[in-house]
Amino acid sequence: MNKKKDIRALTKEELRDFFVENGDKAFRGNQVYEWLWSKALHSFEEMTNISKETREMLEANFVINHIKVDSMQRSKDGTIKNGIKLHDGFIVESVLIPTPKRTTACVSSQVGCSLDCKFCATASLKRMRNLNPDEIYDQVVAIDKQSRLYHNHKLSNIVFMGMGEPLMNYNNVIKSIEKITSPEGLGMSPKRITVSTSGVPKIIKKMADDQVKFNLAVSLHSAIDEVRTTIMPFNTNFPLNDLKDSLEYWYEKTQRTVTYEYIVWDGINDRKEDIQALIKFCRYVPCKVNLIEYNPIDDGQFQQASSSAINNYISNLEMHDITVNVRRSRGKDIDAACGQLANKS
Numbered sequence: 001m002n003k004k005k006d007i008r009a010l011t012k013e014e015l016r017d018f019f020v021e022n023g024d025k026a027f028r029g030n031q032v033y034e035w036l037w038s039k040a041l042h043s044f045e046e047m048t049n050i051s052k053e054t055r056e057m058l059e060a061n062f063v064i065n066h067i068k069v070d071s072m073q074r075s076k077d078g079t080i081k082n083g084i085k086l087h088d089g090f091i092v093e094s095v096l097i098p099t100p101k102r103t104t105a106c107v108s109s110q111v112g113c114s115l116d117c118k119f120c121a122t123a124s125l126k127r128m129r130n131l132n133p134d135e136i137y138d139q140v141v142a143i144d145k146q147s148r149l150y151h152n153h154k155l156s157n158i159v160f161m162g163m164g165e166p167l168m169n170y171n172n173v174i175k176s177i178e179k180i181t182s183p184e185g186l187g188m189s190p191k192r193i194t195v196s197t198s199g200v201p202k203i204i205k206k207m208a209d210d211q212v213k214f215n216l217a218v219s220l221h222s223a224i225d226e227v228r229t230t231i232m233p234f235n236t237n238f239p240l241n242d243l244k245d246s247l248e249y250w251y252e253k254t255q256r257t258v259t260y261e262y263i264v265w266d267g268i269n270d271r272k273e274d275i276q277a278l279i280k281f282c283r284y285v286p287c288k289v290n291l292i293e294y295n296p297i298d299d300g301q302f303q304q305a306s307s308s309a310i311n312n313y314i315s316n317l318e319m320h321d322i323t324v325n326v327r328r329s330r331g332k333d334i335d336a337a338c339g340q341l342a343n344k345s
């Protein structure tokens with residue numbers, strides 16, 4: 001049997017060509033493209049300005065692979081965690097995070113993750129495959145709908161902080177962002193999108209060369225190689241010095257500030273020298289630091305540091321004129337917080 005192609009793998013040009021080759025007008029391609037992307041339809045049947053014959057012809061040639069919200073949990077604080085089923089049965093998670101003025105979608109970029117961060121629940125899942133651009137796009141559409149339904153306004157921000165390492169699926173992440181920001185897609189501003197990475201230097205440089213317009217966040221957690229390697233083992237292959245080079249390159253090419261995400265753990269990175277190393281690292285490029293609350297995932301190998309240790313970080317960073325924010329976690333009661341995706345599922 002001849003396997004039908006996923007129609008959303010086609011570019012607009014290819015879709016227009018398809019119609020011309022089949023004796024129709026190129027314009028029909030534009031109409032279908034609009035249904036597929038900006039209107040985000042998941043069936044040919046609903047394409048009401050397309051004739052029945054044409055819809056049947058599409059049905060005979062293509063499928064629309066799409067995600068399905070398989071489960072949905074709502075937290076006391078309004079956070080919604082979605083279990084998202086992909087067309088081949090894999091499950092990823094996407095989270096809606098509300099604040100009074102805006103809602104943020106936290107989306108996944110891979111099924112599982114190939115990195116092995118010791119403090120992250122997703123690391124316990126092997127990387128099974130990369131998500132396609134449409135699968136990332138669909139997560140955003142689904143959360144935008146929930147935002148309108150439960151919070152009365154459209155989605156305002158997107159963070160690539162769900163499952164997976166976005167820079168290990170760079171091409172598809174870029175394609176999804178092109179669709180999300182295009183007027184022919186969702187028309188969102190790239191300034192409202194943040195891609196978070198554990199730090200893949202080669203790809204950070206590529207992003208700079210590509211002149212991407214979204215924000216970059218790096219999960220740093222330690223600015224000392226020996227410490228970082230014990231909690232984020234891939235640091236052996238991508239040591240801090242390479243990360244530093246890539247960030248300098250990024251800043252030189254884009255003039256854009258970098259955000260460092262940082263958790264302070266008891267007995268791991270709560271010493272004076274850890275703070276000093278971070279301050280030194282912060283001098284390389286203009287940046288700000290988000291101190292994020294640790295969400296326990298297991299038996300307690302990692303414990304959030306005491307508030308005095310955290311205050312120590314804050315006062316030292318501020319003394320050196322480094323902007324620091326403390327990020328409280330959301331959706332903890334439903335395991336929807338950072339690093340908890342995959343817990344209990």
Ligand code: SAH
Nearest residue numbers: 120161165196197198219261294295338339
């Ligand atoms: N792979 C990417 C994106 C996914 S992780 C990255 O590393 O940035 C998204 C953020 O959640 C990262 O900053 C990560 O360090 C953080 N995180 C992971 N596990 C966590 C946990 N248990 N508690 C709090 N934050 C966690």
